[in-house]
Amino acid sequence: MDTPQAVTNRPCWGRRVLLAFLVIIFLLVAWHLYLSVGLNNRVRSLQSASSDSQQELSISVNPVTNLVSMTIAMPPDVSEDNPFAALGSALGEAMIQAIGPSFIERELNTRAREQYDLYAVLVPYRVRLSTEPASAEAVARMREEREKRRADEARAKAEAEAERLRSIRAYVSSNLSLESVRVAPGERFGRTVDGVFGTIVNNGAEPLRKVTVRIYFLDNASRRIGEKDYSPVLVTEFSIGDNTPLRPGYRKDFGYNVEEDTPSAWAKKIEAEIIDIEFLEK
Known part of the structure; x- marks a missing residue:
């Protein structure tokens, strides 16, 4: 109890x-x-x-x-132009x-x-x-933010391209030269054709994977009446020809058949300049 x-x-x-x-x-x-x-x-x-x-x-x-x-x-x-919006x-x-x-x-x-x-x-x-x-x-x-972002991206891209062009111009003017650029006969498939020949010289410290040369075709009054771009130096996995870069101190001879590129009033006179280069990635 x-x-x-x-x-x-x-x-x-x-x-x-x-x-x-x-x-x-x-x-x-x-x-x-x-x-x-x-x-x-x-x-x-x-x-x-x-x-x-x-x-x-x-x-x-x-x-x-x-x-x-x-x-x-x-x-x-x-983006109104997007049909899948x-x-x-x-x-x-x-x-x-x-x-x-x-x-x-x-x-x-x-x-x-x-x-x-x-x-x-x-x-x-x-x-x-x-x-x-x-x-x-x-x-x-x-919409406003997107347009601003696009404008900023475009401005940044333009600034980057301008800086790239400045770098290219500085390197070209200080370190690259074209020698003996001339019009001369060449041979193609057993017949004689007009060709442009010359030599690129790299006196700088950077190896180049691409060099683009612009050839201007002149008339009898030495006026530019046409142009054509060529890349004597071009390193790419798809290349079937010379695939070597232009290293510091190296020279590269080139020659191109221009028979199909020249305007009718061409006087077999030319001017040439290097307009673009790409540095070889290290």
Whole structure:
């Protein structure tokens, strides 16, 4: 038979167990809410970054149900000359729906385990992802950003090309020379034809994989009436002739049949210049 003291202790232990359980639940929830603050800050940063990207992103996180709602404003293909714009948008939306939620859920739940977020282990994160057409303002901004990006790319490309041409001109003027460029008869398939002959000399320190020479055809008044480009030096895997670079200190003789390249008023006089080179990659 239980003593009065034992009867009194039973409710006391019950209250202690209940209190301990409530404290544990409180700590789990508090730790989860604390971690949710960092997650919400990350969400806000993503939303801010999305304003500078090709997509507008809206995210909300319910820290109690761990439901993450994401809405992506899908931009149209603002290139009107693309006939596959609608197909591309549809495929992009399908891929987001198929891959996006599971990937994000896995990342969030993995992060929760790493941070000992037991609440999120018991109530895993779930992602609900939807898409919607971008607003007219967003489309206008995307068009503006794309045009700006294209202008920047074009400017950078033009600057790079200008720098390349400066480098080429400097190397050509200081280190390359054409010698004995002349018109002389040559032989082709047993008959005599007009040819242009000469020699390229590389006095610089760089080996060249390509040298392009422009031949100008002159009339009786020494006026330029036509032109043709030739590459006496050309290193390529598809070459079936001389495939060697023009190394520092080397000379390269060349000769070309110009019978089919000359205009009718050609007086068998020429001018020549090196217009382009490519350095051999080391």
